[in-house]
Amino acid sequence: MHLACRGHSVSGVDNFWRRNEVKKIGSDSATPILEMPERLAAFKKVHGREISFFEGDILDYQFLSDVMKQTRPDAIVHLAEQPSAPYSMMNRDAAYFTQNNNVNGTLNVIYAMMQFAPDAHLVKLGTMGEYGYDTDFEIPEGFFDVEYKGKKATIPFPRMAGSWYHWSKVHDSNNIMFACRLWGLRSTDIMQGIVYGTRTREMTDDSLLTRFDFDESFGTVINRFCAEAVAGFPLTPYGQGKQRRGFIDLVDSIQCLTIAVEKPATKREYRVFNQLDEVYGVSELAEYVTKIGNKLGLDVRVSHIPNPRVEKEVHEYHVIHEKLKQLGFRPTREISETLQIMLKDLIRFKDRILQKKDAISPKTKWVGGTGSAQAVEVILEGASDKRRMVANSKKSDKLRPQL
């Protein structure tokens, strides 16, 4: 909608996997989402512009080729991945679906570009999670200069992802980097922080709202905290809540994607942007939501729960994010301002959240999935969740690369 309002000719492609899957796992968007024909009609009515749309699956190469041939795009913004880390850790089918959909889908996109739109610019949504959260190094934008045995070189920053989903994104980054080198494609690979918000500037009417997921799989941390606050549940940071992550407001995320599209990579270039605004600790976010929620008359509490993930909870986190700023990115909102907008929006949809309240608390543990209890038992070695986490990080510190 943002690109169309700026005068670009825009086509959408979707197979509606996410809206269907969120329902399957027993949740729904807090914001009501119209069917696509109604959304497109509403957009035309409100903004006076048309967006064309193709329903289909990018795993279907014939479909994808037809779309490419019909649209001959200058830019492709690829957001068509299974986007949830917890979903990918749920069980074998979900892990397989995630890597299959993401790796093969992206391979199809770059192959179709090579065949039908070799000059187009691929803007690919990756994630800051590709780098992982175990490194003491300051995280650069994709590449860094190192010294080894007296020689220097610029090499890709190591990716140490923490879920099958995050690894699928790493595989895609590697495939895209290769396609740029091999076929002379051009791409911007976006290591995005965690996005929060209920609406972009174009969503001036409820008929144009984007989805807002709050379940354990598709809801991200700030969105989940806001939904919990509105529903009257305690906010639930995982473990100590000291995990530090990069964040970006939805409105600013759209600003960044627009910059990437309008100031494209050059032919053959593979460039990496770290797309975030601020770094926060998870408990710190819970405090913000509590403060602003209470101001709005909500009764917000915080209740830490055992961490279902295998992750380091206390760690350094320094990220370079300069390239987008150099191209003109200016953050437009303070987090407190956005949290107010979000909570006010969600208060209107409180009933929709309460209808699906069972979807909020996490059921997916990072170890073993819902697979064989026996195997999980062996791995747990009788340790409690918390002790196991500590044991894991101690043990693995010796055996894995010390990032």
Next chain:
Amino acid sequence: MHLACRGHSVSGVDNFWRRNEVKKIGSDSATPILEMPERLAAFKKVHGREISFFEGDILDYQFLSDVMKQTRPDAIVHLAEQPSAPYSMMNRDAAYFTQNNNVNGTLNVIYAMMQFAPDAHLVKLGTMGEYGYDTDFEIPEGFFDVEYKGKKATIPFPRMAGSWYHWSKVHDSNNIMFACRLWGLRSTDIMQGIVYGTRTREMTDDSLLTRFDFDESFGTVINRFCAEAVAGFPLTPYGQGKQRRGFIDLVDSIQCLTIAVEKPATKREYRVFNQLDEVYGVSELAEYVTKIGNKLGLDVRVSHIPNPRVEKEVHEYHVIHEKLKQLGFRPTREISETLQIMLKDLIRFKDRILQKKDAISPKTKWVGGTGSAQAVEVILEGASDKRRMVANSKKSDKLRPQL
């Protein structure tokens, strides 16, 4: 066969994709290969031991789970990948098949291990090609110590692969490293050099021979040179033939795999072996084959052909390969000795090579595949094969990491 002769209880799993696919692309093994029931019977007759066998596809998770439950393996030697780089560069279907088969197949293997054999040791065949051939750094065994902004860390050595096949192996290495960390699996990831040879020590009878491919896809460089020498065709190094690669004799490769199996990684350990014996230049190999072929009465010539691959032809290549030696690996053969054995074997099967002689010369170019001529044209920008290669490496030196 080698492990069974050493007293291990061995089961094989195969879907016969390679033997079928080599026929589909118009070639065949130079050595005649029996059907599996006959091979197993012959092995029993010659060596007095049984190997059990399961026909099926590791993409079929139910099948794989059943095999795991029935065998409860101590070690899994995973060789079930599409093994050819040129095949993966042929067209979209082949690229997709390669990444789908390899990434999803390996994901199934590690998931089934977690569920049904969590203490087993995964010996996974990777390739030296995962590191690529553009780095000036000495290539370590998987990980290396670097310095960045005054901080030091041990990180994975960057992988800069050169084909969809090689990248699929990188994706697998990453997934396996994660499974070791996440689930406490154990694995040896083998970065193997190029294997050459017609037989292992157990193949004392023609009924036990392994396959020997000489087509452009499944034939590796020394094997192809030997087949060309026997068939009376000139040996065909690609381009200048100055590409340097690591090599290992088939017999020694089996020795290394045996060491990996019998001296397993510890629980939670992900270890990487560089499995090679010597580094040779491609033209140097052509000279060896010429010399030994002529001694055996063949009339061997060399005729360089345009390089169908996108690769650096002149490059540094220093590889550390110490871990296997520390575990007892001792190379047992000089290359000249093996080349004699190979050529003598192949002379007996000369007619079989001549029947498929059209399969020898390369048809798959690294740019564009057999896809849209238009796209290929855009990328070639009118340059000849040779000029394009130079142009590519010059341009991309600026834009890609200087490995």
